[in-house]
Amino acid sequence: MALIINDECINCDVCEPECPNGAISQGADIYVIDPELCTECVGHHDVPQCMDVCPVDCIDKDPMHVENKEGLYQKYLKLIG
Numbered sequence: 351m352a353l354i355i356n357d358e359c360i361n362c363d364v365c366e367p368e369c370p371n372g373a374i375s376q377g378a379d380i381y382v383i384d385p386e387l388c389t390e391c392v393g394h395h396d397v398p399q400c401m402d403v404c405p406v407d408c409i410d411k412d413p414m415h416v417e418n419k420e421g422l423y424q425k426y427l428k429l430i431g
Contacts, residue, residue, distance in 0.1 A: 351415055351416045351418075351422075352373075352385035352411075352412045352415035353388050353401070353410065354383055354385075354409070354415075357408075359380035361380060361381065364403045365403060365404055365409070368402075368403050369383075370394040371387045371426075371429055372387060385415040387429065389425050389426040389429070392422040392426050
């Protein structure tokens with residue numbers, strides 16, 4: 351499942367540089383995560399780095415983009431290929 355940033359985001363800029371897939375960018379009001387690029391850091395790290403560094407815990411699982419670990423790994427392989 352991809353991740354999503356909720357409206358508690360304070361635009362602190364710490365999540366964007368941590369994303370190994372470049373899935374996080376500045377949106378109109380808050381940071382956003384591109385579900386086509388988000389692998390929850392599968393293939394790179396054991397835990398999603400954006401969630402690990404977020405000081406306000408505003409990053410959640412995106413119920414609109416449900417994926418299992420194997421699906422996330424396949425997406426990772428496509429992104430690095």
